[in-house]
Amino acid sequence: MKYDKSQIYSSLKHVQATEGDQNLIDAGHVRNIQVFGDEVEVDVISMNPTLQAKKKLEVNILKAVHEHAYPKAKIKVNVIVPEEAKQKAAAQQQIRGEELPGVKNIIAVASGKGGVGKSTLTANLAVSLAKMGFKVGLVDADIYGPSMPIMFDVVNERPSSIEVNGKKLMDPVEAHGVKMLSIGFFAGTDQAVVWRGPMATKALNQMIRDSHWGDLDFMLIDLPPGTGDIHLSLVQAVPVTGAVIVSTPQAIALSDARKGVAMFGMDSINVPVLGIVENMSYFSPEELPDNKYYIFGKSGAKNLTEELKVPFLGEVPLVQSVREAGDVGRPAVMQENTPIAETLKKVAQNMVESLVERNENLPPTEAVRITTMAGCSPKKEKTV
Numbered sequence: 251m252k253y254d255k256s257q258i259y260s261s262l263k264h265v266q267a268t269e270g271d272q273n274l275i276d277a278g279h280v281r282n283i284q285v286f287g288d289e290v291e292v293d294v295i296s297m298n299p300t301l302q303a304k305k306k307l308e309v310n311i312l313k314a315v316h317e318h319a320y321p322k323a324k325i326k327v328n329v330i331v332p333e334e335a336k337q338k339a340a341a342q343q344q345i346r347g348e349e350l351p352g353v354k355n356i357i358a359v360a361s362g363k364g365g366v367g368k369s370t371l372t373a374n375l376a377v378s379l380a381k382m383g384f385k386v387g388l389v390d391a392d393i394y395g396p397s398m399p400i401m402f403d404v405v406n407e408r409p410s411s412i413e414v415n416g417k418k419l420m421d422p423v424e425a426h427g428v429k430m431l432s433i434g435f436f437a438g439t440d441q442a443v444v445w446r447g448p449m450a451t452k453a454l455n456q457m458i459r460d461s462h463w464g465d466l467d468f469m470l471i472d473l474p475p476g477t478g479d480i481h482l483s484l485v486q487a488v489p490v491t492g493a494v495i496v497s498t499p500q501a502i503a504l505s506d507a508r509k510g511v512a513m514f515g516m517d518s519i520n521v522p523v524l525g526i527v528e529n530m531s532y533f534s535p536e537e538l539p540d541n542k543y544y545i546f547g548k549s550g551a552k553n554l555t556e557e558l559k560v561p562f563l564g565e566v567p568l569v570q571s572v573r574e575a576g577d578v579g580r581p582a583v584m585q586e587n588t589p590i591a592e593t594l595k596k597v598a599q600n601m602v603e604s605l606v607e608r609n610e611n612l613p614p615t616e617a618v619r620i621t622t623m624a625g626c627s628p629k630k631e632k633t634v
């Protein structure tokens with residue numbers, strides 16, 4: 251007996267589509283029906299990509315054909331999930347914190363590997379942005395070694411408490427034009443604290459949400475090195491606008507930087523990477539400024555950006571004064587007209603330019619626009 255296609259078609263009117271309240275036929279979700287003897291093959295669309303939904307759809311089709319058309323039919327169901335349905339599901343899975351009122355752009359600074367100069371560059375980025383005229387906040391979330399109090403020379407300061415609209419909030423410490431809170435303020439400098447996941451997340455949330463930041467163009471967050479729970483907690487806590495990744499040109503650091511880029515690109519995180527900064531690109535002795543020694547390898551991070559198609563934000567050499575400036579709490583970018591200060595300033599400008607481009611390409615709800623390119627290179631100047 252040859253089965254009649256139209257009978258099968260009619261039976262599928264008894265199956266509910268995976269989206270909306272129409273049946274499969276009215277929803278236009280049946281793509282093809284083929285009959286080979288007593289075998290029936292149905293190509294059908296599911297707008298729900300989960301295995302469970304696909305299985306349920308298959309079972310419902312089997313039941314409907316058996317009940318309303320041919321009880322003995324051997325049925326094969328091919329479930330097709332359109333690309334748009336996959337993307338929609340991924341977006342719904344994304345964990346996003348509520349917006350921070352008054353804070354326009356939240357930038358996470360990360361590195362796969364420890365000790366590559368992430369905190370040094372975060373401090374210099376923050377001061378550079380403040381010097382450009384932006385309102386800047388800095389959250390030091392490096393639970394393994396919070397170094398911002400030293401880098402801003404505020405080791406002995408503590409955030410005060412302030413009452414705003416009947417609510418007690420932490421008032422960030424201010425130095426070099428940057429408002430700052432550090433996880434280091436939660437424990438004495440000599441006190442060993444093992445920040446466990448929930449504790450760290452709580453402290454991070456307090457620093458971000460229970461503090462009086464006021465209006466900020468940028469909130470920079472110095473993340474701990476690596477790609478672990480704290481990073482996930484962060485994206486749960488706040489809507490991060492973009493991430494900056496710091497790496498040295500060394501292969502082992504690059505492999506970890508690659509993991510960092512992959513982490514921010516995961517469907518459930520989906521934070522745009524504004525770029526990679528290569529730190530400790532080369533060493534030049536002060537007495538031989540034209541000699542460059544590529545101690546950790548040459549251009550590794552630059553090559554990685556080309557491969558991963560993310561912006562390259564610049565190379566920062568290994569310079570003794572960068573370390574010294576960090577140790578005395580005056581980030582190197584504060585030096586007047588030194589080559590290293592210019593280099594660090596350029597990195598900040600590149601980051602802002604990358605951010606402007608990202609904000610142009612993202613829906614405004616996800617990335618709040620910056621309103622000025624103050625201090626950035628006039629060539630690419632634009633107001634968004």
Ligand SMILES: Nc1ncnc2c1ncn2[C@@H]1O[C@H](COP(=O)(O)OP(=O)(O)OP(=O)(O)O)[C@@H](O)[C@H]1O
Nearest residue numbers: 364365366367368369370395567568569572573576
């Ligand atoms: N470009 C540079 N030139 C000279 N010294 C640098 C440079 N960048 C960083 N350093 C020094 O390297 C050391 C490590 O830097 P930093 O603490 O910023 O790294 P990190 O990646 O934040 O480390 P971690 O997150 O593992 O604590 C510091 O002593 C810092 O002063």
